[in-house]
Amino acid sequence: xxxxxxxxxxxxxxxxxxxxxxxxxxxxxxxxxxxxxxxxxxxxxxxxxxxxxxxxxxxxxxxxxxxxxxxxxxxxxxxxxxxxxxxxxxxxxxxxxxxxxxxxxxxxxxxxxxxxxxxxxxxxxxxxxxxxxxxxxxxxxxxxxxxxxxxxxxxxxxxxxxxxxxxxxxxxxxxxxxxxxxxxxxxxxxxxxxxxxxxxxxxxxxxxxxxxxxxxxxxxxxxxxxxxxxxxxxxxxxxxxxxxxxxxxxxxxxxxxxxxxxxxxxxxxxxxxxxxxxxxxxxxxxxxxxxxxxxxxxxxxxxxxxxxxxxxxxxxxxxxxxxxxxxxxxxxxxxxxxxxxxxxxxxxxxxxxxxxxxxxxxxxxxxxxxxxxxxxxxxxxxxxxxxxxxxxx
Amino acid sequence: xxxxxxxxxxxxxxxxxxxxxxxxxxxxxxxxxxxxxxxxxxxxxxxxxxxxxxxxxxxxxxxxxxxxxxxxxxxxxxxxxxxxxxxxxxxxxxxxxxxxxxxxxxxxxxxxxxxxxxxxxxxxxxxxxxxxxxxxxxxxxxxxxxxxxxxxxxxxxxxxxxxxxxxxxxxxxxxxxxxxxxxxxxxxxxxxxxxxxxxxxxxxxxxxxxxxxxxxxxxxxxxxxxxxxxxxxxxxxxxxxxxxxxxxxxxxxxxxxxxxxxxxxxxxxxxxxxxxxxxxxxxxxxxxxxxxxxxxxxxxxxxxxxxxxxxxxxxxxxxxxxxxxxxxxxxxxxxxxxxxxxxxxxxxxxxxxxxxxxxxxxxxxxxxxxxxxxxxxxx
Ligand SMILES: Cc1cc2nc3c(=O)[nH]c(=O)nc-3n(C[C@H](O)[C@H](O)[C@H](O)COP(=O)(O)OP(=O)(O)OC[C@H]3O[C@@H](n4cnc5c(N)ncnc54)[C@H](O)[C@@H]3O)c2cc1C
Ligand SMILES: Cc1cc2nc3c(=O)[nH]c(=O)nc-3n(C[C@H](O)[C@H](O)[C@H](O)COP(=O)(O)OP(=O)(O)OC[C@H]3O[C@@H](n4cnc5c(N)ncnc54)[C@H](O)[C@@H]3O)c2cc1C
Numbered sequence: 001x002x003x004x005x006x007x008x009x010x011x012x013x014x015x016x017x018x019x020x021x022x023x024x025x026x027x028x029x030x031x032x033x034x035x036x037x038x039x040x041x042x043x044x045x046x047x048x049x050x051x052x053x054x055x056x057x058x059x060x061x062x063x064x065x066x067x068x069x070x071x072x073x074x075x076x077x078x079x080x081x082x083x084x085x086x087x088x089x090x091x092x093x094x095x096x097x098x099x100x101x102x103x104x105x106x107x108x109x110x111x112x113x114x115x116x117x118x119x120x121x122x123x124x125x126x127x128x129x130x131x132x133x134x135x136x137x138x139x140x141x142x143x144x145x146x147x148x149x150x151x152x153x154x155x156x157x158x159x160x161x162x163x164x165x166x167x168x169x170x171x172x173x174x175x176x177x178x179x180x181x182x183x184x185x186x187x188x189x190x191x192x193x194x195x196x197x198x199x200x201x202x203x204x205x206x207x208x209x210x211x212x213x214x215x216x217x218x219x220x221x222x223x224x225x226x227x228x229x230x231x232x233x234x235x236x237x238x239x240x241x242x243x244x245x246x247x248x249x250x251x252x253x254x255x256x257x258x259x260x261x262x263x264x265x266x267x268x269x270x271x272x273x274x275x276x277x278x279x280x281x282x283x284x285x286x287x288x289x290x291x292x293x294x295x296x297x298x299x300x301x302x303x304x305x306x307x308x309x310x311x312x313x314x315x316x317x318x319x320x321x322x323x324x325x326x327x328x329x330x331x332x333x334x335x336x337x338x339x340x341x342x343x344x345x346x347x348x349x350x351x352x353x354x355x356x357x358x359x360x361x362x363x364x365x366x367x368x369x370x371x372x373x374x375x376x377x378x379x380x381x382x383x384x385x386x387x388x389x390x391x392x393x
Numbered sequence: 394x395x396x397x398x399x400x401x402x403x404x405x406x407x408x409x410x411x412x413x414x415x416x417x418x419x420x421x422x423x424x425x426x427x428x429x430x431x432x433x434x435x436x437x438x439x440x441x442x443x444x445x446x447x448x449x450x451x452x453x454x455x456x457x458x459x460x461x462x463x464x465x466x467x468x469x470x471x472x473x474x475x476x477x478x479x480x481x482x483x484x485x486x487x488x489x490x491x492x493x494x495x496x497x498x499x500x501x502x503x504x505x506x507x508x509x510x511x512x513x514x515x516x517x518x519x520x521x522x523x524x525x526x527x528x529x530x531x532x533x534x535x536x537x538x539x540x541x542x543x544x545x546x547x548x549x550x551x552x553x554x555x556x557x558x559x560x561x562x563x564x565x566x567x568x569x570x571x572x573x574x575x576x577x578x579x580x581x582x583x584x585x586x587x588x589x590x591x592x593x594x595x596x597x598x599x600x601x602x603x604x605x606x607x608x609x610x611x612x613x614x615x616x617x618x619x620x621x622x623x624x625x626x627x628x629x630x631x632x633x634x635x636x637x638x639x640x641x642x643x644x645x646x647x648x649x650x651x652x653x654x655x656x657x658x659x660x661x662x663x664x665x666x667x668x669x670x671x672x673x674x675x676x677x678x679x680x681x682x683x684x685x686x687x688x689x690x691x692x693x694x695x696x697x698x699x700x701x702x703x704x705x706x707x708x709x710x711x712x713x714x715x716x717x718x719x720x721x722x723x724x725x726x727x728x729x730x731x732x733x734x735x736x737x738x739x740x741x742x743x744x745x746x747x748x749x750x751x752x753x754x755x756x757x758x759x760x761x762x763x764x765x766x767x768x769x770x771x772x
Binding site: 263265266268269274277278279280286287289290291293294295297298299301302304305308309311312314318319322325326377379380381383384385387388389390391392393 | 395396397654657658665666668669670671673674675677678679681682685686687688689690692693711714715763764766767768770771772
């Protein structure tokens with residue numbers, strides 16, 4: 001048996017023995033994913049236990065180095081772990097902005113002390129992070145942000161307002177873009193700082209979304225305090241770090257575009273009927289579904305290809321620049337089709353009959369995919385300028 | 394399997410790009426068209442392609458080929474698509490040789506594959522009978538008469554019919570149009586009595602003909618496989634052909650796109666280059682995204698042929714449908730972004746539009762393959 005086969009065997013056995021039955025059911029949506037933190041939201045009692053067991057092995061973030069709480073697994077081992085988890089339908093034990101966004105940025109730009117302080121609690125699901133980027137006047141034009149950080153020797157005092165801060169009311173810490181200098185170009189004076197949300201100078205007010213939930217907030221800083229040791233990188237290096245982090249955020253968001261699950265076409269046939277040859281009765285809806293499935297297949301193949309190119313040492317190709325745009329547009333298309341296929345049942349807003357409006361709320365939420373993390377238009381601008389080399393107007 | 398080209402395929406890509414860019418370019422195609430060339434390709438250039446081994450890339454070594462597989466052939470076809478290179482690569486190498494390899498008997502393979510790989514013979518597929526590509530609709534007949542078969546058919550869209558030495562003719566020995574059972578394939582020499590071919594001029598300046606078989610009598614050794622059982626092997630042939638053409642369409646689309654980008658980076662209106670207008674930039678970026686998807690699905694489908702993937706039909710229809718869509722978008726945007734000059738015969742971009750439409754039709758268009766993709770998907 002090769003080493004990887006041994007690893008697979010051991011992983012399989014361990015998962016069999018340790019993954020609670022309730023953690024072998026698919027998550028029903030976004031809100032159903034365990035995100036940890038000091039005040040964790042627990043939908044199913046076994047969530048913390050499953051997280052803890054996996055964290056002990058470093059398998060909540062299997063690809064991070066062991067010294068920071070990760071599993072230290074190779075790419076191949078990570079793949080095997082995922083496959084073995086998929087085999088029994090095991091959920092990911094933990095997902096959070098700490099894992100998908102802050103972690104990669106700290107690994108690249110953080111000091112050794114910062115990594116040792118912040119990464120292990122992320123892996124164990126002890127600290128939940130939120131992202132303080134957008135402001136009322138700094139959306140697509142993020143670099144025009146105005147939240148101020150004044151140097152007080154060993155710490156900064158932070159004043160200003162963030163908006164659309166996802167889970168600011170539930171998060172423990174924030175990674176935040178602040179202005180430490182007003183003199184140079186707008187990109188130059190930005191710094192990247194970390195601070196605890198549990199302090200008097202921080203207020204988070206939830207904003208209600210069209211989907212009825214309130215995942216994000218207006219966040220106010222009134223002399224909030226950030227210790228200087230929690231400045232990541234140099235003062236003024238924040239824009240570089242912010243952009244690097246955004247590439248990871250976009251990667252995470254574009255993965256929605258590969259949504260697996262049951263074939264939409266087959267669901268449609270079950271609900272709406274087929275002709276004698278098994279074709280969905282409404283040929284026009286059928287074409288839309290087929291085009292969606294085709295694009296999903298080709299998009300997944302593109303993610304696979306880009307990953308394989310990196311592994312083959314060819315570097316990250318320009319195709320990666322389309323992921324955010326294409327993946328989120330695909331996810332929106334899927335949600336539109338879910339409504340078309342679901343009909344009346346998909347439009348229900350609350351109550352058991354409508355599964356608490358799961359379908360339509362997810363549809364509404366999907367509209368934000370092409371806005372958050374940089375809008376589709378901004379993504380197209382980036383492709384046009386950086387990849388195609390088209391000039392500015 | 395990883396979704397990247399290997400060393401060998403990358404080398405093939407490079408040498409094909411170099412050769413075609415000098416020997417079989419859009420300008421050469423124009424020359425062939427203007428001179429009303431009978432064959433629609435230059436035999437001397439074809440000879441050179443053969444000498445580089447291209448005619449045998451996907452032919453198994455046991456039958457005198459290189460055995461590099463279809464991913465290798467796809468890489469060359471992609472380059473041919475970029476330059477609108479005219480040659481029997483599609484008709485005889487991608488389709489003819491594949492048909493013989495999939496459908497043929499041992500002795501037919503031994504007789505023909507090495508000859509195709511050596512460029513000594515050309516074989517092409519005679520399948521389509523109506524305006525639409527619909528292989529199950531084949532209605533022409535193969536009537537058994539003693540040990541012989543008598544073939545009566547009129548076949549359209551027969552690629553490079555003029556230069557073919559033999560045709561793989563699909564006809565019904567039993568059953569009715571629409572049935573998978575009853576289809577038979579015959580390898581019929583071009584000089585068979587009762588076979589005639591007429592040259593047809595298509596919009597893309599390439600040759601394809603109408604082949605008429607008026608009671609052509611062939612002996613049982615012309616039968617490929619057993620009578621009435623051709624469908625499975627024919628379907629595989631058509632899947633591979635669709636994937637190969639998708640690879641060619643990828644090259645065509647990429648080239649049309651790059652030429653268009655070059656144009657909008659240069660052309661000025663309103664005191665600035667038109668490529669600076671967001672109205673064009675977003676469409677260009679969207680097209681770039683579609684082209685990246687196209688690359689991936691083509692490579693995946695090519696690899697599926699070489700890996701004997703059991704989902705080949707699904708991937709073949711996915712690749713052909715997607716490339717029909719993308720080639721259409723790339724060629725249309727190509728004309729539109731060129732403005733008035735895009736409409737002129739002098740500019741090459743129009744030639745990409747013309748070739749794109751023929752390639753879309755060949756071996757099944759967008760509607761055919763998207764419908765099939767859905768059917769295979771169970772809806
Ligand atoms: C669900 C959700 C979660 C979010 N979570 C967070 C979070 O946790 N932390 C955080 O900091 N932010 C978060 N955001 C904010 C998000 O990053 C911003 O909404 C986004 O960057 C767009 O900014 P804006 O809303 O100000 O829109 P605007 O920038 O005002 O854009 C409005 C419209 O104009 C278009 N537009 C703008 N500029 C251009 C241009 N140059 N060319 C063409 N079109 C243009 C946009 O594409 C858009 O269609 C979240 C947003 C959503 C929807
Ligand atoms: C069949 C035909 C018949 C014609 N007949 C006549 C005639 O009888 N008399 C006559 O005077 N002219 C005639 N024309 C010319 C026609 O009016 C021009 O071709 C047209 O105005 C476009 O100009 P252009 O060709 O220079 O393209 P360009 O202006 O160079 O445009 C190239 C591309 O850039 C785009 N573009 C340009 N500016 C912008 C912008 N600001 N924002 C976004 N996109 C932009 C265009 O939409 C186009 O896609 C004819 C053209 C054709 C094709």
